[in-house]
Amino acid sequence: MKVRALVFLLFMFMASTIHAQKVEERPEHELVRLKTMPADTARIATLIDLAEAYEYMPYQKSRTDTIDMFLKEAQMLNAKFRVNKFRDRIDILAAQTAYDRNQSLDLKELFLPIVDRCRKSGDTLGECLAWSQLAVNIVRGKEEIQFKLYCFEQALQLAKKLNDRERVFDIATNIADIHIWQGNFSLAEKELLQIINPDQKASYMSLLFAYYRLSLVYVKEGNYPHALDYALKTEQTMRLAADSSYAYDFYIRIAEIQKDLGNLSESLKWAKKAYVFVVNGHENPDIIIKAKSEVAERLLDLGKPDDALKFVLIAPDEYKILDPSSRLLYLSLVGDCYQQLKKYPLAEKNYLDMIALVRRQKDDFSAREIGSGFQSIGSFYLNIHQQNIAKPYLLEALKYLKVSGKKNDLKRNYLMLFQADSAAGNYQSAVSYLQLSNQLKDSIFNTEKNKQIQELQVSFDTEQKNRDISELQAAAKLQKLSLRNLEASRNWVVLGSCLLLVVAVLLYRNSLVAKRNNQLIQKKNQSLQRFLQEKEWLIKEVHHRVKNNLHTLICLLESQAKNLKDDALKAIETSQNRIFAMSLIHQKLYRSDDVKTINMAEYIPELIFNLERSFDLADRVSFNIDIAPVFLNVAYAIPFGLIINEAVTNAIKYAFPVGGGTISVILYQYNNEVVLTIADNGIGMPRNFNEHTNQSLGIELMRGLSQDIDAEISFETHDGTRIIVTCLPRNNFDKEALIVTGNGALATLIEH
Known part of the structure; x- marks a missing residue:
């Protein structure tokens, strides 16, 4: 039920990394700067940066109107300067804004002409951005996924050509994400392990999302020790990167893995962290209800249905503004709470409302969401001994969970089908379901994995115990030292007084030496400053003399020109202009405080005026x-x-x-x-x-x-x-x- 939120967050990450691998100013700061900027190329760049910054914000009509305003002014200014790189970035943003407004538009018609033009003009970065943006917008469907993969592969080749390592890692991570969606876990694992290879020297942000996806790969494969290891690495890298933008997803991943491992208290702790994060971040109601659901599910697992129900219940007005996925999750969770409280009519009402929602808006849900919904109501009817009603729902759940479900979900579904058939006397079918459940159980929790899980837990517990032991040992040592100090207090006072006297003498001596050294350094600094000034004056004098010599040469040419005509006269005049161009440089240098550089905004207008x-x-x-x-x-x-x-x-x-x-x-x-x-x-x-x-x-x-x-x-x-x-x-x-x-x-x- 979290698939849609995850897809959205992954899109936001990809877009933000493509935007630029640099620290950007906040939009409000850019807006303040824009008010005082002249109509030059720097203003165009700022307008484009602002349009991109607004593009990564949550969708609103006013947001797209603002982007259009920035792009229109940028286009108008660039018509004067005709900078191809600006034009390509403007067109990519305009195409994205048009698609945001109307998603029935043909993506290929929007972006492929930009790709073609960038290729012809040699704008490799623009071509890479256009391919990437096209890929991001393509919905994951069986027919579209191959073209989405093709677009990312084209962008990857261009990023390699640009030698942009972080962009390469970002696109490679998105390609691995597609392979995860396709179920090709071994290929995705290989691609992600390549990114986190120390030889690649990836940034914290690239490592962060590679670790996150690796944990998902191992969850899908049922390798929970590796999944937990990489989920914890994700959280540690997030702190090193000092970027908590995606902390909710990282905390939830750890909470879910701890739940699958049976560590319910640990799972509750991480779920609460995720909830606090989204509440403090003033996230939208859909994200908050998802965070609430994680906490409530852990409370139910711990046998606290009253606490779970109080925590999750919302007002009808709040329910109306939720998206379909959030409504499905909410109804299922409330049904679970009433079921544990043995208020079966209320539980059944919520479950049936959930199924009605699924059947009514089937296209709005992922296969896993639908499978989880049918499994919830099937589990409910099985629990109240209505096996005949439960089995059709469980079979429906099985159909969807086989497409997109965790091995734990499938194992649980087979076990419930075994229970339903056993109660109904269908023993042959029940045995086959039990065997399937046991096979999945063995693949998830074989001896070696149990050993690894225990090692992880033991390692964590040992570290905690070691800290406690260290604190106790420190307290004992402190007590012993206190007793010794009391016995030898007289000796320590005498020794301390002697040491203080020695230290005072040494400090006084050091202060005298430091004072002498400071005076010497000050004299040397003054001498160096004097030499530096003399050098600058000499350089200015050189430029002055060169300018005078060039001016003398111009005068000589002018005198000679009086006796010349036609082509010879034109040649002399052309030479005079060339010499003046050089002479003006030296004039600017000797009149300026900076003897190294020329301000072209002052030099060129004067040169044009002379011509x-x-x-x-x-x-x-x-x-x-x-x-x-x-x-x-x-x-x-x-x-x-x-x-x-x-x-x-x-x-x-x-x-x-x-x-x-x-x-x-x-x-x-x-x-x-x-x-x-x-x-x-x-x-x-x-x-x-x-x-x-x-x-x-x-x-x-x-x-x-x-x-x-x-x-x-x-x-x-x-x-x-x-x-x-x-x-x-x-x-x-x-x-x-x-x-x-x-x-x-x-x-x-x-x-x-």
Whole structure:
């Protein structure tokens, strides 16, 4: 009866791990930040994160409306920046929201086009997320389960390609979960044991759910010692991970295993833990009634029906808001309470109401839920000696428990069928049922397993006794020490006084030494600070002199240009712009407190302004500049500046032969990756243009500069020209690499 809650929780876990293996801010914090964020790529990322955060909350119409609002704004902003990764994440969330609203939609039509587009654009992460989200939404049915498995396997291959270990573990756990549902326990066990292998170095969260599913595998197989071992490991790992989100399921698993082992008091203790957890967490009524049922069942097992009934009873209004599974569980449990209290008419009424609910809403229940319901009413009629009524219910229960039931449930059902046939005089049938029950009993509790169970219990009891013995021994030792202290108190006082005097002398000496050392350290720190300041001033002076030398070179070129015409004059002007791009870098560095990095949001607009002024554009060409506050060191800033210089110069010269136009320069950073886009709405490149074979100096320079910083450069020639440079700056980049290389782009630039 807990299958639906478990499926929902497993879905929530899978979605949350796919969302990101990072610590995320709470949605309310993100909302506060969003109010002050400009309309840039960082705002798009925040809007997507907020939409995902709301997607993992319990379903409500207002929730989907909020998600739509975030996605609509993100789509509008991304239409300007055209970041493929953003577009794919937005589309995946939009497809999920559409399916949440209307689950009659075709999942394949929603997600497979996104998968195909991500594959074509090379967005491996987006493709992996789309496959995973498609798999999560597929209902477990005999026909659909193979496609669900296929989707997860596709996502697994992509996660391996991304080298995302935690995503690999997460998807592998979901695949194992499918194999458990299919009854392929040996394959599921193999997959889960691979995840918890120490060599894999899985995170606590990956271990947590692998342990949890392993305990389920061993319960299904009837291997209760292993089941208890991994259930306890789950609870221990939960505490190490400091994440109690799924504590209810973990506590219930331990409670159920302890019940099957016959440890009813231990089972009650864990069931109460689960109930306290859901009440403190203000869970919905369905989860609370499930937690109540576990406690009440343990009380019934311990022969306390009055306590169980008082604990479980709810008001009619509360019953009306329960889902079908919770109603089934509640009616069965109340019937069990009245049966133990020997109030048989009341018990029968609740059982019959339960069966009517099952027959009326059969599709809303799992096979195990239906089987447990029929078994409950069959057990009731058997208990009041109405075997003829009991047997049809028990046979109906057997049909469903064979599909999805624990071995303990089957064993109990066969035993009750034996009792029913024995009472009715059907001895041949009764013997066959008894044999089946004994076979299951032997497979569950053979000698070796009983020994392991006893060892686990003995180990627990021994640990408890050892703690008690240790406490008693400590108390005895304390008493003996007290007696000895009384006898030797005079000697201890004298010795203590001497020790205090020695300690005082040592402390005084240490304080003098520490004082001298502190003074020495302070002097050295001051000296180092002075040296550091001198070094920074020297670096600033170097940048200042380089800037002055470059400026002198620009002036010399300007003087030379007065005597030149046509192509020679254009070459001189182009060189002046290139030198200015480098000179501006050094100017920014020596005027800044930070002599290592350049704020591109300040540098690029000034560079564009110089180009606009040097070409005397007036109002013929307008500029759309959107630069995020990205800080780059000089090794990256110079190539980016020169690429912008070349691209904008070419656009000004050739993009608008007739009339005017717009040139856009956009730079942003996403996931540590810096993306530069220079675009115009001019006539575009020639039809036969090939970026790989084109030998023009400008294209060759831009390719060379990109190679120097390990960047990717691409050219798009429809609707004007668009140049996109993508680079992942490295912190330990050798700042001199671009200067000393003899065959790099800067060397090429100097030669020309």
